[in-house]
Amino acid sequence: MPLDPTRLSPHELLILQALARGQRPTVTSKHRTRYELLGLVRDGPAGLQLTAEGLRRTQEMAATVVELEKAPPVREQRPPARDAMGRRKRRRHTQPV
Structure with missing residues (x-):
């Protein structure tokens, strides 16, 4: 699956x-x-400077970021269960999502 380079x-x-x-x-x-x-x-010698295209892209993409913030929150992972000494409890492997 090729990624869009832009x-x-x-x-x-x-x-x-x-x-x-x-x-x-x-x-x-x-x-x-x-x-x-x-x-x-x-x-250049002064460091990175945005071009006209770069400035246009940042303003264009700012609206996309606002839409992403309205997306439902990502499910957070709980920290692994620990015993009294702070070690992970046995047989509590997490599965990748």
């Missing part, structure tokens, strides 16, 4: 939004290269 993860979107606000987030080299190849940022 789709941004929520983490990547938060980084771009921080750049749009003028903050200097920590960005890995992988993300820097990806953003540059997508034409969203320009990397």
